[in-house]
Amino acid sequence: MGSAGLSRLHGLFAVYKPPGLKWKHLRDTVELQLLKVCGPAFAHLKVGVGHRLDAQASGVLVLGVGHGCRLLTDMYNAHLTKDYTVRGLLGKATDDFREDGRLVEKTTYDHVTREKLDRILAVIQGSHQKALVMYSNLDLKTQEAYEMAVRGLIRPMNKSPMLITGIRCLYFAPPEFLLEVQCMHETQKELRKLVHEIGLELKTTAVCTQVRRTRDGFFTLDSALLRTQWDLTNIQDAIRAATPQVAAELEKSLSPGLDTKQLPSPGWSWDSQGPSSTLGLERGAGQ
Amino acid sequence: MALSAQQIPRWFNSVKLRSLINAAQLTKRFTRPARTLLHGFSAQPQISSDNCFLQWGFKTYRTSSLWNSSQSTSSSSQENNSAQSSLLPSMNEQSQKTQNISSFDSELFLEGNILCQERKRIIPVLLMNFYHAFILLPISEEEAIQIIADPPLPPASFTLRDYVDHSETLQKLVLLGVDLSKIEKHPEAANLLLRLDFEKDIKQMLLFLKDVGIEDNQLGAFLTKNHAIFSEDLENLKTRVAYLHSKNFSKADVAQMVRKAPFLLNFSVERLDNRLGFFQKELELSVKKTRDLVVRLPRLLTGSLEPVKENMKVYRLELGFKHNEIQHMITRIPKMLTANKMKLTETFDFVHNVMSIPHHIIVKFPQVFNTRLFKVKERHLFLTYLGRAQYDPAKPNYISLDKLVSIPDEIFCEEIAKASVQDFEKFLKTL
Numbered sequence: 001m002g003s004a005g006l007s008r009l010h011g012l013f014a015v016y017k018p019p020g021l022k023w024k025h026l027r028d029t030v031e032l033q034l035l036k037v038c039g040p041a042f043a044h045l046k047v048g049v050g051h052r053l054d055a056q057a058s059g060v061l062v063l064g065v066g067h068g069c070r071l072l073t074d075m076y077n078a079h080l081t082k083d084y085t086v087r088g089l090l091g092k093a094t095d096d097f098r099e100d101g102r103l104v105e106k107t108t109y110d111h112v113t114r115e116k117l118d119r120i121l122a123v124i125q126g127s128h129q130k131a132l133v134m135y136s137n138l139d140l141k142t143q144e145a146y147e148m149a150v151r152g153l154i155r156p157m158n159k160s161p162m163l164i165t166g167i168r169c170l171y172f173a174p175p176e177f178l179l180e181v182q183c184m185h186e187t188q189k190e191l192r193k194l195v196h197e198i199g200l201e202l203k204t205t206a207v208c209t210q211v212r213r214t215r216d217g218f219f220t221l222d223s224a225l226l227r228t229q230w231d232l233t234n235i236q237d238a239i240r241a242a243t244p245q246v247a248a249e250l251e252k253s254l255s256p257g258l259d260t261k262q263l264p265s266p267g268w269s270w271d272s273q274g275p276s277s278t279l280g281l282e283r284g285a286g287q
Numbered sequence: 288m289a290l291s292a293q294q295i296p297r298w299f300n301s302v303k304l305r306s307l308i309n310a311a312q313l314t315k316r317f318t319r320p321a322r323t324l325l326h327g328f329s330a331q332p333q334i335s336s337d338n339c340f341l342q343w344g345f346k347t348y349r350t351s352s353l354w355n356s357s358q359s360t361s362s363s364s365q366e367n368n369s370a371q372s373s374l375l376p377s378m379n380e381q382s383q384k385t386q387n388i389s390s391f392d393s394e395l396f397l398e399g400n401i402l403c404q405e406r407k408r409i410i411p412v413l414l415m416n417f418y419h420a421f422i423l424l425p426i427s428e429e430e431a432i433q434i435i436a437d438p439p440l441p442p443a444s445f446t447l448r449d450y451v452d453h454s455e456t457l458q459k460l461v462l463l464g465v466d467l468s469k470i471e472k473h474p475e476a477a478n479l480l481l482r483l484d485f486e487k488d489i490k491q492m493l494l495f496l497k498d499v500g501i502e503d504n505q506l507g508a509f510l511t512k513n514h515a516i517f518s519e520d521l522e523n524l525k526t527r528v529a530y531l532h533s534k535n536f537s538k539a540d541v542a543q544m545v546r547k548a549p550f551l552l553n554f555s556v557e558r559l560d561n562r563l564g565f566f567q568k569e570l571e572l573s574v575k576k577t578r579d580l581v582v583r584l585p586r587l588l589t590g591s592l593e594p595v596k597e598n599m600k601v602y603r604l605e606l607g608f609k610h611n612e613i614q615h616m617i618t619r620i621p622k623m624l625t626a627n628k629m630k631l632t633e634t635f636d637f638v639h640n641v642m643s644i645p646h647h648i649i650v651k652f653p654q655v656f657n658t659r660l661f662k663v664k665e666r667h668l669f670l671t672y673l674g675r676a677q678y679d680p681a682k683p684n685y686i687s688l689d690k691l692v693s694i695p696d697e698i699f700c701e702e703i704a705k706a707s708v709q710d711f712e713k714f715l716k717t718l
Contacts, residue, residue, distance in 0.1 A: 016716055018661060058718060212717075221716050227661075228696065 005232055006034060006042055010066035011239035012050075012075070012246055014219035016226050019058040019210075023049055030063060030230050037232050048072050051082065051216060056098065057188040059084070059213030060224045065239070071246060075217055078253035079157050081165050081184045083215035086208060088195040090175040093205035097192035101207070109204040114172045120201045121167050121179070124194075128164040135160040155184065162186040164194075176209075218249045447471040447481075456485040463493075464507020465514075476514040483517060491521055499528055499552075500542025513549035523555070530556045534563065535574075540582045548585035562588045569599060571610070576618055584621040595624045598631070606635050608646060616653035623656055634660050642667055644678050644688065652688035666691055666699065669714050673704055 017026055031047045048069035050062030064072040090109035094101030135156035138145045148154055164183045171178035181191065192208035199206025214221050223242060225234055441449055447467045451457045461467060471477050483489055493506060501509055531541050545551050567577045581587060602608045616623055638644050638655055655663060670676040677684045686703055700708045
């Protein structure tokens with residue numbers, strides 16, 4: 001049963017990476033757990049990782065098994081946003097923006113209020129909105145592009161620096177505060193730097209105490225597997241549950257409506273159905 | 288090995304003889320498809336009055352005497368085989384008539400690392416000559432196609448798989464349960480095993496091991512780990528076991544120690560004595576307690592002593608335990624002597640500084656050093672979140688450390704945290 005199950009194990013699933021664990025160790029542990037089922041028949045198993053999380057961050061980490069590794073690339077190319085909760089601490093500044101880094105500065109924070117924080121966050125969101133449009137290479141003068149911008153569907157479909165599509169404060173009790181960030185093309189270090197810059201904007205200093213990914217594309221915390229659940233049956237169930245969602249989302253993200261963003265030249269106006277529909281047909285045939 | 292043109296014919300004949308002798312003994316074990324040639328060997332072969340046969344017969348008589356005299360000295364057997372092996376390429380270049388024969392011979396050669404030491408029978412030379420003649424008769428094309436020749440054994444290989452079919456020793460070892468794939472990773476051990484004779488050497492060793500107390504089904508695992516035991520002298524091994532008995536280790540104790548630490552018997556008596564002395568001095572335990580410690584964790588005797596010294600220093604200087612406290616912890620959990628220094632300090636740092644548990648309570652529950660740090664962290668943070676993190680025995684709702692680490696998740700959630708497992712999981716996802 002074990003070996004048959006392993007050979008049929010293909011797809012994507014999400015695990016919850018606890019803090020303090022390197023993503024590589026996690027991937028190796030999952031591989032070992034799966035191989036333990038049927039002994040030395042399988043020498044190794046292809047387990048791939050989606051968007052990585054560094055050692056101190058925690059949260060949803062997407063893994064792919066077998067043929068699912070191909071879907072990982074598709075997910076990467078879909079350029080979906082991710083959700084983070086970022087916990088910050090006012091009054092300190094360190095060299096690597098983390099709480100246990102080397103202390104650089106200590107400041108007071110009595111003057112900081114919730115309104116000031118919200119204002120700063122709104123400014124950040126606005127500036128990143130502009131960057132979003134710029135990096136997505138879309139001419140906003142066209143009607144269709146404007147509609148999509150209104151609906152919030154604009155995303156850069158190629159490499160870009162970290163872009164924040166949404167940021168808001170969930171909890172503020174000085175010196176602690178909790179932010180929810182929706183972003184793409186980010187690294188956890190940049191998120192910690194963001195906390196540091198928010199502190200600077202507030203005319204004080206801040207360090208980041210926790211970075212936790214709550215959503216990666218369409219994998220949320222509910223479907224993420226905890227350490228005790230990293231075994232064959234749970235992973236099989238998780239893959240089975242996730243497969244329809246994955247297929248639907250990937251198809252949606254590769255649909256003709258978003259094809260215009262694939263074109264590299266800026267200012268491309270999407271006026272006729274011809275080129276985009278052929279592109280769509282090609283993509284449909286490729287799928 | 289360069290040979291002059293004159294020497295080649297004579298060598299060729301003598302080589303042919305030896306090869307056929309090999310063939311004769313090995314035909315028992317080889318399951319070759321029956322060829323008329325082989326059948327002819329057992330039955331009375333027909334003597335043809337071929338010209339070449341007479342010539343052959345004459346030549347073989349001359350060299351057979353040479354061969355008989357040389358066979359008495361076993362030292363030349365090596366040289367014979369090497370002569371055979373070195374001549375193979377030249378033999379393969381012979382004429383079409385001998386083409387089939389040379390390929391046939393090469394199948395039967397065991398070259399290089401394999402020495403066929405079972406050749407003891409002396410075939411009557413007369414029959415050999417007839418066999419020779421028979422082989423040298425030309426065969427038709429159809430018959431030539433029907434010869435199924437297995438590929439020759441490689442002279443050197445990095446897997447034992449090539450030799451398993453031909454070696455009784457290896458087959459018997461596999462039947463015992465020895466994992467040859469692990470042994471072939473050590474070329475010296477693999478070579479040694481190929482050269483040993485099962486009846487003579489290995490059997491003695493196996494009987495000795497059974498004497499020590501290792502069960503049949505454990506022999507395979509033991510030999511996979513410690514294949515070097517075959518190079519040890521049986522007398523030395525017996526002396527070492529006697530030494531252990533003299534130190535009041537019972538037979539069952541010795542069996543357990545050898546099972547858990549397969550390399551124990553490879554250590555000389557002085558080395559074992561030194562090790563035991565070291566532990567007695569370092570830990571300052573009574574003789575009985577040292578004995579119990581070593582029986583529980585025999586790899587203390589076989590492993591390096593440096594980590595043990597380091598860990599003792601860590602416990603005393605860095606973590607600040609008193610000597611009697613260290614003794615108590617070691618007797619409860621011997622593994623602490625060989626634990627990883629980093630993990631020890633991290634665990635202690637968390638338990639002492641974050642959980643604020645003083646030394647004397649940690650001493651009572653040394654199993655915290657044996658558990659993974661993440662387990663301790665997760666459970667402690669959950670209890671803190673619930674407000675139940677109370678580790679002071681004097682106060683009510685006290686939670687002891689062993690309950691914190693040693694019990695499984697469901698019981699922990701139910702009894703200690705008084706919450707459901709789902710709550711615990713939800714909490715874990717917020718960390």
